[in-house]
Amino acid sequence: MSDAARIAEEARRADIRTRWWLTAPALFILFIAAVGPLFVVLLFSLMVKGDYGDVKYWQFSTDGWFSVFFERDIFDDTVGLAQAHMEILWRSVKLSLITTLLTLLVGFPTAYYISIQPPKKRDLLVFMITIPFWTNILIRTFAMQEVIRNEGVINTLLIWAGFIERPIQIMYTDWAIFFGMVYVYLPLMVLPLYASMEKIDFRLVEAGYDLYAGRFQVLRRVIIPLVKPGIVAGSILVFIPSLGAYVTPRVLGGGKNLMLGNLIDLQFGQGKNWPLGAALSITLLVIVTVALLVYVRNASRQGGGHGH
Amino acid sequence: MASAASAIDARGVSKVFKGAGQDEVRALDNVSVAIRENEFFTLLGPSGCGKTTLLRLIAGFDFPTEGEILLHGENIALLPPYKRPVNTVFQNYALFPHMTVGQNIAFGLEMLGKPRDEINARVTEMLKLVRMEDLRDRRTSQISGGQQQRVALARALAPRPKVLLLDEPLSALDYKLRKDMQIELKRLQHDTGITFIFVTHDQEEALTMSDRIAVMSKGKILQVGAPHDIYVRPADRFVANFIGETNFLVGRIASEKAGKAKVELAAGGTLSADAPDRGAPRGSEVTIVVRPENATLVPSGKGDIAGVVENVVYFGTDTHVHLKLADGSQFIVRQQNATLASDDYKPGQKAGIAVAPGTPRILKD
Known part of the structure; x- marks a missing residue:
């Protein structure tokens, strides 16, 4: 090996060593704070439940996983599908999908409006979109309650304007949950949408109009395909946390319309069934992972069209 | 229209x-x-x-x-x-x-x-x-x-x-x-x-x-x-x-006959050009344009205008010779290299400029 090659090889190794040292703190935190606890949750889901919460350590059983999907009848011991869990799972997925769709419907025009403003105003508007992040989600949710409760802003205004005679019941319904979730997750939709809309070359829109496409066709054939990565990113960013949403359904839904997050909370709290709670958590994780995989595949397929 | x-x-x-x-x-x-x-x-x-x-x-x-x-x-x-x-x-x-x-x-x-x-x-x-x-x-x-x-x-x-x-x-x-x-x-x-x-x-x-x-x-x-x-x-x-290179020459109308105007240039010499449509009163000041390719260099003392070579710029197919006129204005002559040896003119040398008849134009303004 020539001297030059040896020196280059040494430099390369030193470079790799430096990189390992620089990434070590992040890897350490990730391992201790993410992989470790996840492993503990996985272990708990496979142990026997304790009588007053907790688990009986190192006594393994699949009861937790069994009761995620099935239930044993109290009287005749027959095994059936865990109806309640399936319903809650389905409700969570449904609510999250609807939330995602609503935030997309509201967020798309918002992001578009921001992206066509002059740069200075754009920065201000984006800044304003992030303002809700400054306040704790619990406080924002209680503020929402103030808006939609029977004596709240909406009902008071509607009665004052004469549209209704007695308040509409919004609190403690699915509507209240939609309301709250859309409000909480809207910025997570608007920001990625704006990020990809800002990059659109406006001449492409003009080219669309020039080639006989009306407003709707330009939206469908030019703008939406171009901001697709933003739509996918925003949808995932909204869908994943809404699936595990816990505060909003609890405060605005009154806890009677359980979602997956509330169900898990219940197992670790009053239910005193940690293995079941852990198994449910892992189930949620699997759903989220599948959603993420779909996103990554979509995003990488989209990538080809934008390279220049 | x-x-x-x-x-x-x-x-x-x-x-x-x-x-x-x-x-x-x-x-x-x-x-x-x-x-x-x-x-x-x-x-x-x-x-x-x-x-x-x-x-x-x-x-x-x-x-x-x-x-x-x-x-x-x-x-x-x-x-x-x-x-x-x-x-x-x-x-x-x-x-x-x-x-x-x-x-x-x-x-x-x-x-x-x-x-x-x-x-x-x-x-x-x-x-x-x-x-x-x-x-x-x-x-x-x-x-x-x-x-x-x-x-x-x-x-x-x-x-x-x-x-x-x-x-x-x-x-x-x-x-x-x-x-x-x-x-x-x-x-x-x-x-x-x-x-x-x-x-x-x-x-x-x-x-x-x-x-x-x-x-x-x-x-x-x-x-x-x-x-x-x-x-x-x-x-x-x-x-x-804007369109092509041009020499602008300032002068006064000396006479006008049958649509042709004789212009006395500030830089010395006279040029003949089509009179402006609106007519040109004697003595009025006009600007004349001469395209560089419509002028040729001739030995000093001949031609329509006299000048001193300031710069010779070689362009491959042709050569641009920049001259200074008596009134201080710039004049560019473009000559095909087929008709001009590259070392015919040098900075500092006196030369005459011959303008092809019929090519100078009096500007409207």
């Missing part, structure tokens, strides 16, 4: 852009121009002269503040772009990055609701026209700048527009490719028989391709004419200066 045969007839068109504060920008100021059918018409001018604004008004991306724009006699000034049978080739092509070459070309036809078979046939025809048959299924990001240019042309021509607008389409190409595309554009215009309106700031490009040129400055059209007309008979100082 405005007849039914005009493809585009702009009448008294003004466009005012309102700034952020009180300031307004008058991008077009009462512009009237008639563009004939099947014509290769060029809007030429420096940046900010309003040429692109006029193009955008014809395309429908902006609407005029005043005036009307007729397309074959029909006022289209306020129609949205998708209702005008006019297509544009954009400066940076604006090809859709999420579509293939073929899909880009098909887009306009699809929006017009043409049947699938017809669209496919037309796309094939267009690809053949711009010699890109092999690249139909390529992404637009995978082809070169010159190829993107051809796709942009094919896309704009596919829906058979009545008028094709080209917004400095060659400015992003390198010199050699630009030369090729100039000839290609001329061929396309001839083959398709569509009216081309071409916007450029490159006078050479305008002269080589156009049937007629409109020279614009500060939101106004200064002169409209065939390339030869504009080059030989520039209407004013701006046009003379």
Whole structure:
């Protein structure tokens, strides 16, 4: 090996060593704070439940996983599908999908409006979109309650304007949950949408109009395909946390319309069934992972069209 | 001027852009121009002269503040772009990055609701026209700048527009490719028989391709004419200066006879030129233009004007000799190298300038 090659090889190794040292703190935190606890949750889901919460350590059983999907009848011991869990799972997925769709419907025009403003105003508007992040989600949710409760802003205004005679019941319904979730997750939709809309070359829109496409066709054939990565990113960013949403359904839904997050909370709290709670958590994780995989595949397929 | 045969007839068109504060920008100021059918018409001018604004008004991306724009006699000034049978080739092509070459070309036809078979046939025809048959299924990001240019042309021509607008389409190409595309554009215009309106700031490009040129400055059209007309008979100082290199000479009318005026130059000597249409009173001050190629260097003491060589610039095919005249003004003589030995003239040397008879022009202003 020539001297030059040896020196280059040494430099390369030193470079790799430096990189390992620089990434070590992040890897350490990730391992201790993410992989470790996840492993503990996985272990708990496979142990026997304790009588007053907790688990009986190192006594393994699949009861937790069994009761995620099935239930044993109290009287005749027959095994059936865990109806309640399936319903809650389905409700969570449904609510999250609807939330995602609503935030997309509201967020798309918002992001578009921001992206066509002059740069200075754009920065201000984006800044304003992030303002809700400054306040704790619990406080924002209680503020929402103030808006939609029977004596709240909406009902008071509607009665004052004469549209209704007695308040509409919004609190403690699915509507209240939609309301709250859309409000909480809207910025997570608007920001990625704006990020990809800002990059659109406006001449492409003009080219669309020039080639006989009306407003709707330009939206469908030019703008939406171009901001697709933003739509996918925003949808995932909204869908994943809404699936595990816990505060909003609890405060605005009154806890009677359980979602997956509330169900898990219940197992670790009053239910005193940690293995079941852990198994449910892992189930949620699997759903989220599948959603993420779909996103990554979509995003990488989209990538080809934008390279220049 | 405005007849039914005009493809585009702009009448008294003004466009005012309102700034952020009180300031307004008058991008077009009462512009009237008639563009004939099947014509290769060029809007030429420096940046900010309003040429692109006029193009955008014809395309429908902006609407005029005043005036009307007729397309074959029909006022289209306020129609949205998708209702005008006019297509544009954009400066940076604006090809859709999420579509293939073929899909880009098909887009306009699809929006017009043409049947699938017809669209496919037309796309094939267009690809053949711009010699890109092999690249139909390529992404637009995978082809070169010159190829993107051809796709942009094919896309704009596919829906058979009545008028094709080209917004400095060659400015992003390198010199050699630009030369090729100039000839290609001329061929396309001839083959398709569509009216081309071409916007450029490159006078050479305008002269080589156009049937007629409109020279614009500060939101106004200064002169409209065939390339030869504009080059030989520039209407004013701006046009003379913008199109090709020019020598400006100041002088006084000494006499006028039978439409010919003798002008006594401030730099010494006299030149004869066509008298201005409005007549030229004796003694009035005028500016005369002489193109560098219409002057030749002769031994000192001969010729029409005397000067001292300041600089000799070699250009390959020809040589530019810069001279200083008696009144301090600059004069450039361009000589073909076939007729001039490279070391004939040196800085500091005295020389005579002979101006070809009939070529000097008296400017209107």
